[in-house]
Amino acid sequence: MDTVIEPGMEIRVEGLCKAFDDRAVLRGVDLAIPSGNFVAVVGGSGCGKTVLLNHVLGLLQPDRGRVLVAAPDLPGCPLVDLADLGPNDLDDLHTHWGVVFQRNALFSGTVLDNIGLWLEEVRHLGEAAIADIAAEVLGAVGLPAGRDFLDSRVDSLSGGMAKRIAIARALAMNPRCMFFDEPTTGLDPVTAAQIQDLLLSTHGDAASGLRTTVIITHDKDLLSRLRPRVVMLHDGQVSFDGPFEAFEASESPIIRPYFELMPVLHQRGAGG
Ligand SMILES: Nc1ncnc2c1ncn2[C@@H]1O[C@H](COP(=O)(O)OP(=O)(O)O)[C@@H](O)[C@H]1O
Ligand SMILES: [Mg+2]
Structure with missing residues (x-):
């Protein structure tokens, strides 16, 4: 198995491509997430956010490109290519990750x-x-x-x-990493705000150590409140990657209309 020593790196996505029935969803996604990062993945409905997450979790296999993740059970915690792992290795990795699926997946x-x-x-x-x-x-x-x-x-x-x-x-x-797929979608504004605060508290603090937190979201309130690093997917690629402040202030013709149209929960009323 090829491993890469890159201290402090948790997830590295390189040139990730994925199509379903000839429809390209991801067209070369590059993304590096250092350990302890707090990052939101945004983008229009159906742009491939969940597909990207499922690749990082090893639930989908890339057509091209690769996904490297830190393997805490190996000496020196190197990055390993998910494609090189057998089912047992993947199960071991999953014990280090907490995933909150969009529909919770409670049984x-x-x-x-x-x-x-x-x-x-x-x-x-x-x-x-x-x-x-x-x-x-x-x-x-x-x-x-x-x-x-x-x-x-x-x-x-x-x-x-x-x-x-x-x-x-x-x-x-x-877990050392927490992944959330649209954690506030469908919740009333008060509950959504409480869940937003929970995302910060589960992330940890400097004293007890920071988890790596990846949040897929559509929620403008969440971004304004938590001010994460923002990664925007558009047309199957990363079209923006930077601090929330730069995202919010961007005049890019791709970002501006998206940001203006992002739903604001309190304007839709309770239950919206
Ligand atoms: N297993 C699958 N088979 C076929 N198409 C899929 C599959 N998973 C996702 N897609 C398609 O990929 C696109 C991106 O989906 P998704 O990542 O779920 O979007 P979102 O950004 O809203 O999370 C959508 O058009 C969806 O229909
Ligand atoms: Mg989704």
Whole structure:
């Protein structure tokens, strides 16, 4: 397996191309994400944001180009090409990543079942250890950690609660990277603001260490509030990559109209 030593780099996407049925979605995406980065991937609906994420997660294979990710289990934490990994290697890598899918991907069952899933299957922890971690991560996402709540079924939860559970489940493995696909889409403005704040708190701080955080979003409020590094996909390529301040101020004919039209939740009213 080819490895590349590049200290401080978490994810490197090189010349990534992907087409579905001859329709090119990604046409040469280049992107470098250093460890501890806080980055938002933006772009019009259907431009390939989720497709890009799925390549980084190793769920899709590139037609051309490659995706390199840091492999914390190898000496020196080198970058490895996902294409070189077998299913077991990929499973090992996934234990270092927390993913919050757009529709949360909770399975029918209790809060504790969902949070304990990987702790039991991957870490082989027992009930008591799982309950301890569940209490800790539920606290981190602002949910109660009492027995009643742990035993409640996730099917009956509101959108905001389900999102928090999905974030808590991702945190349970204490991942070095967190990936969020449209974490605030479909939430009311108050809940969306709470989730935005959670994205910052799960990112960590200088004292306890920073995670790498990648957020796919359409949410202008999120950008204005969190001021991340912004990567814009357009026409299958990265058309902007820089600080939010530069994105917001850009007069580019691609960025300007997109930014003006990005939905602002509080103008759409609750539930919008
Ligand atoms: N598995 C797939 N098969 C065929 N087309 C797909 C597949 N996944 C995504 N696409 C297409 O790729 C384009 C980009 O999709 P996506 O990345 O989901 O957009 P978004 O930027 O909104 O997340 C869309 O036109 C979508 O229909
Ligand atoms: Mg998407």
